[in-house]
Amino acid sequence: MATYMQGALKAGSSASEPLGATAVAAADTGYAVFSKTVTLQAATLTNVDATMALPVGAQIIGINADSTVAWTATTASLTVGLTAGGTDFVTGFDVKTITRGPTAAFTAAQLNAMQSLASGSSTLAFRVASTGANAVGTTIATVTYAIKL
Numbered sequence: 001m002a003t004y005m006q007g008a009l010k011a012g013s014s015a016s017e018p019l020g021a022t023a024v025a026a027a028d029t030g031y032a033v034f035s036k037t038v039t040l041q042a043a044t045l046t047n048v049d050a051t052m053a054l055p056v057g058a059q060i061i062g063i064n065a066d067s068t069v070a071w072t073a074t075t076a077s078l079t080v081g082l083t084a085g086g087t088d089f090v091t092g093f094d095v096k097t098i099t100r101g102p103t104a105a106f107t108a109a110q111l112n113a114m115q116s117l118a119s120g121s122s123t124l125a126f127r128v129a130s131t132g133a134n135a136v137g138t139t140i141a142t143v144t145y146a147i148k149l
Contacts, residue, residue: 031146033061040078040095040128042071042137048128049084054145056122060114061144063090064100068140071096074132078102078139084125088113095128095139116148 038050054060065078073096080090089110093102106114126141 031059031148033144033146035142035144037140037142038126040126040137040139040141042069042073042128042130042134044134046130046134047084048130048134050126050141052124052126052141052143054117054122054124054143055147056117056119057148058117058122058145059148060089060117061146063102063141063143065090065093065095065102065139065141067095067099067138069136069138071128071130071134071137071139072132073130073134073137076128076130076134076137078126078128078141080124080126080141082121082123082125085127085129086125089124095137096130 036052036054038052040048040050042048063080076094076096078090078093078095078101079085079087081088087110089106090102091104091107091110093104095101124143128137128139130137
């Protein structure tokens, strides 16, 4: 289900209308913020994967992971990257013992990667890698992003 907005929605850092002699230059209006979620559900496999497509050029503002059901594996760690198991955005967040994360600071390289998703690299790959029996566990990952046109 989609939500449609009626009327103009202005976003960006430049005026889209021609400026008249008495018009004042429009201030930076900023960007609309969106979010998407994926659910990673435990399975008997050691890796549980999901993907999320974002618009090319989007800026990732934040990534949150909420473990709503504790994972039963010996270890369970979430990574978010451009490929399955990649750490372009999140490195090894423990979804077994921590309920909201990531709790560690993003690295400089991760923050740079979040600034603008390039063509061909706009699909994020989420992976919970686990060891031991993995019958139960649910993590909902939410990505907040802005579309920068």
